[in-house]
Every structure is written in C-alpha cells, then in structure tokens.
Amino acid sequence: xxxxxxxxxxxxxxxxxxxxxxxxxxxxxxxxxxxxxxxxxxxxxxxxxxxxxxxxxxxxxxxxxxxxxxxxxxxxxxxxxxxxxxxxxxxxxxxxxxxxxxxxxxxxxxxxxxxxxxxxxxxxxxxxxxxxxxxxxxxxxxxxxxxxxxxxxxxxxxxxxxxxxxxxxxxxxxxxxxxxxxxxxxxxxxxxxxxxxxxxxxxxxxxxxxxxxxxxxxxxxxxxxxxxxxxxxxxxxxxxxxxxxxxxxxxxxxxxxxxxxxxxxxxxxxxxxxxxxxxxxxxxxxxxxxxxxxxxxxxxxxxxxxxxxxxxxxxxxxxxxxxxxxxxxxxxxxxxxxxxxxxxxxxxxxxxxxxxxxxxxxxxxxxxxxxxxxxxxxxxxxxxxxxxxxxx
Numbered sequence: 104x105x106x107x108x109x110x111x112x113x114x115x116x117x118x119x120x121x122x123x124x125x126x127x128x129x130x131x132x133x134x135x136x137x138x139x140x141x142x143x144x145x146x147x148x149x150x151x152x153x154x155x156x157x158x159x160x161x162x163x164x165x166x167x168x169x170x171x172x173x174x175x176x177x178x179x180x181x182x183x184x185x186x187x188x189x190x191x192x193x194x195x196x197x198x199x200x201x202x203x204x205x206x207x208x209x210x211x212x213x214x215x216x217x218x219x220x221x222x223x224x225x226x227x228x229x230x231x232x233x234x235x236x237x238x239x240x241x242x243x244x245x246x247x248x249x250x251x252x253x254x255x256x257x258x259x260x261x262x263x264x265x266x267x268x269x270x271x272x273x274x275x276x277x278x279x280x281x282x283x284x285x286x287x288x289x290x291x292x293x294x295x296x297x298x299x300x301x302x303x304x305x306x307x308x309x310x311x312x313x314x315x316x317x318x319x320x321x322x323x324x325x326x327x328x329x330x331x332x333x334x335x336x337x338x339x340x341x342x343x344x345x346x347x348x349x350x351x352x353x354x355x356x357x358x359x360x361x362x363x364x365x366x367x368x369x370x371x372x373x374x375x376x377x378x379x380x381x382x383x384x385x386x387x388x389x390x391x392x393x394x395x396x397x398x399x400x401x402x403x404x405x406x407x408x409x410x411x412x413x414x415x416x417x418x419x420x421x422x423x424x425x426x427x428x429x430x431x432x433x434x435x436x437x438x439x440x441x442x443x444x445x446x447x448x449x450x451x452x453x454x455x456x457x458x459x460x461x462x463x464x465x466x467x468x469x470x471x472x473x474x475x476x477x478x479x480x481x482x483x484x485x486x487x488x489x490x491x492x493x494x495x
Contacts, residue, residue: 106130108269109243110163111261114177117167127167132197135168139200153200156193157446159209159438161217161244162186169196169208181214181466187459207452209445210459213466215259220246221459222441225451227403227434230255230458234400237385240437241266241309241406241422245381247388248462249399255462256392260384260473262377266309267407271370273306273352276407280305280359282352283411287318291337294352297411303359307352307366310408312374315352315366317416320483324350327483329375331368343367378422379480384467385424386476391465396424396490405437418494421484425491 106127107113117124135156143150158168162183166173171184193199193206209218220240229236231252238248245262248255268274268281275281282304284297296311298304307315319325324332324340331348334341339351349365358364389395404412404423412433417423423431434440445452467473484491 104269108264109261110161111177113167114163114173118174124167124170124173128170128196131164131168136197136199139198150199151201154204155207155446156198156200156204157207157209157442157452159218159222159442159445161219162211162214163217165208165211165218176214181468183211183214186211186213187456207446209442209455212257212459212462213259213464215244215261216246216248216257216462216464218455218459219438220248220257221455221462222439222445223405223434223437224248224255224441224458224462225444225455226437226441227405229401229403230454230461232401235394235398236401236403237389237399238403238405238437239381239385239423241381241404241408243267243269245377245384247381247385249388249392249394250462255458256388256465257462258384258388258465258467260380260467262380263373265312265370265373265377268306268308268312270373271307271312272367273364274312274370275306275308277308277310281308282306282311282364283308283408284413285311285314285318285352287315287322287324289322289337291319291322291324291339291350294339296353303357304353304364305359306364308408309406310412312366312370313420313422314413314416315350316371316374316483317413317419319350319366320419325371325483329371329481329483331371375420375481375483378420379477382421382424382480382485383473383476386480387467387470387473388465390472396426399424399426399430402426402431403437404431404433405435407436408433418491419484421480421482421491421494425484425493 106116187210188208190205190207193204209222211217240246245260248257279300280302281299286295343349349367353364479486488495
C-alpha cells in the first residue's frame with residue numbers, strides 16, 4: 104500500500120522510479136516471510152519442514168513477487184510477461200522456507216484477471232456446475248466471471264480501493280476497530296454500529312460503508328444522485344472545514360481515536376463510482392453472452408469484507424443486481440479458500456490450470472457499451488429503477 108492503493112499506481116512506480124521494481128519485490132517478500140514466520144511459530148512447526156508455498160494473486164502482484172517485468176501489463180495490448188509460471192525454488196525469490204522447498208503460482212488469465220480469480224472459481228465450484236453462475240470479487244479491480252461447466256467468460260472493472268477502505272477519509276480494512284455494520288434511524292439522528300472485535304470504532308471498512316450509504320439513502324440524508332441534503336437536515340449532518348458536507352458516524356467521545364468519525368461527500372462519491380464500475384462490468388459481461396441477471400441461477404460474492412456483508416444493502420445501493428437473495432451467497436476470501444484447496448491436492452492444482460485455460464477474457468477498456476452502463480449506474484440504485492423493483 105505504501106507504493107500505491109491500486110495496482111496501476113504500483114505498476115507506474117515499478118516502471119518509473121529508479122529501483123522501484125526491486126523495492127516492490129522486497130516489500131512483498133519481506134511481508135510474506137514475516138507472515139510465514141508468524142504462522143509456523145503459532146503452529147509450533149519447524150520452518151525447515153515447510154516444503155511448499157502456493158500463491159494466488161492478481162497478475163501485477165505476482166509479477167512483483169516473482170520480480171518479472173510488469174511494464175506491459177498497463178500498455179496496449181496489455182500482455183503480461185507470464186500467465187502460467189512453472190514451480191520454482193521458493194528461495195529463488197527470497198521466500199525463506201526449506202531451501203529445496205517449492206513455490207507454486209496459480210495461473211492468470213490476462214493482465215487484469217489473475218490467479219486470485221482463478222482460485223476463486225475453484226473455490227466457488229461454478230466450473231463444474233450445470234447451473235449458470237456469476238462470481239463477483241468485490242475489490243480494487245472488481246473481477247467478474249460468469250459461466251458453468253461448459254464455458255467461462257470473465258472481465259475486470261477498475262473499481263478503485265473504496266471497498267477495501269482506500270480513498271475514504273476514515274476508511275480502513277476489515278480488522279480490529281473497523282465499523283462493519285451500520286443501522287441509521289430517525290431521519291439520520293440515531294446510529295447503531297457493529298465494530299470488529301467489539302472495540303471502539305477506529306474507522307469504517309467496505310461492508311460498513313455499503314451499509315451507511317444504503318441507510319442514509321433510506322433516511323433521506325442523501326438523494327438518488329448520492330448527494331447529501333442541506334446541513335441541518337439532522338444534527339449529524341454538518342458543514343466540514345473545507346465547506347463540503349459530512350455526516351458524523353461516531354462522535355469523538357465514542358471513538359477510539361479521540362476524533363469524530365465522519366462520512367464525507369467524496370467518500371460517498373468514491374464508493375458510488377466503485378459500485379457503478381462493478382455493476383456495469385457485470386451487466387456488459389452478461390449482455391455480451393445475450394443473457395441478463397434474471398438468467399442467473401447462482402451469484403457468488405467474494406471480497407475482504409470481514410465477517411459481514413449485508414446483501415440487501417448491496418442491492419439497495421445498486422452494487423448487486425436485484426435478484427432473489429436466496430440465489431446470492433457471500434463466500435468471503437475466495438482466493439485464499441481456493442489456494443488452500445489447490446495446495447492440498449495435486450488434482451485440484453491441475454484443475455486451476457484447466458480453469459485458467461478455459462476462461463475467455465473480455466476487455467472492457469475497448470467496450471463502448473461499458474461507459475453507457477457505467478454512467479447509468481452512477482445513481483442510487485440506478486437510473487433505470489425497473490432493474491431494482493424491490494428497492495423501489
């Protein structure tokens with residue numbers, strides 16, 4: 104994160120800063136070694152007994168890990184240096200396990216659909232089901248896959264870091280002290296929160312931000328265009344120091360940081376742009392196959408939201424389609440879940456290689472329909488309310 108909230112910023116850093124690529128590589132390897140040491144200590148395992156590491160990451164991060172030239176990932180025609188990487192000695196990239204231990208990488212599909220999504224497809228099981236399913240990984244890149252046992256197509260919609268707490272004034276990842284669930288009542292006057300680890304709030308994570316926007320819209324604190332009402336609509340809505348409007352989620356006395364935790368207009372704008380990119384990407388992907396959301400039998404949602412994601416709130420803001428909620432399932436960190444399966448089974452690892460080869464990538468950057476869909480989704484929940492009958 105120190106080198107950029109999103110992969111594009113990191114790719115630019117790696118290319119344009121002297122020694123940038125090396126610093127990114129060293130930061131990732133140093134982080135991994137620290138995590139591995141923590142795990143083996145907790146499990147009371149000798150690190151010399153660790154003989155295999157498997158990584159499932161987006162294409163850019165895997166390039167940084169393996170110290171590959173990532174310059175062409177962001178240049179047309181967007182071709183990575185490698186998508187399928189054979190196993191190598193982990194020590195060759197600096198990962199400190201048994202010196203003869205191996206490092207495996209889940210293969211990528213394209214520059215912007217990486218091994219983390221292939222791993223997620225494995226975890227969800229959509230590749231072996233006859234039902235039509237969609238997997239949406241809600242994160243910085245907003246990757247989407249649809250298909251079944253016969254075919255799989257995928258895309259990546261650049262959503263930005265708002266779902267992971269980035270570019271939000273009091274945003275944070277889903278860890279201790281993060282507000283992960285919010286209810287607002289009485290025209291915005293009353294707020295109830297669930298905070299991870301039952302601590303005083305330090306900030307708000309992605310699921311909490313989705314809840315807040317859904318609740319503020321429901322109480323009339325923000326309108327369909329995602330703009331705040333005038334200060335004074337409720338006591339928590341006030342003018343900020345920079346002459347914009349902000350909503351007080353937690354007052355200083357109730358927070359762990361001794362300051363008011365607020366939601367600002369730029370915070371809302373960032374999340375609305377993020378949700379619009381994800382919804383537009385999913386819509387374009389379905390239309391490219393002459394399908395609609397109503398054709399879906401299953402919708403899997405993955406992402407680093409911690410323990411809680413209110414699916415009805417995600418529908419209310421237009422992040423997810425308005426389909427029966429029994430079709431929707433939140434599966435958490437699908438990349439990690441798939442990696443666990445793949446590292447424990449040779450058959451499963453062979454499966455991720457087959458999944459990657461089977462997935463067809465659709466590039467949204469050259470798709471004219473995407474911008475139309477994106478513009479339509481910049482409202483709460485959407486400009487076309489017929490798509491969201493339950494919200495209406």
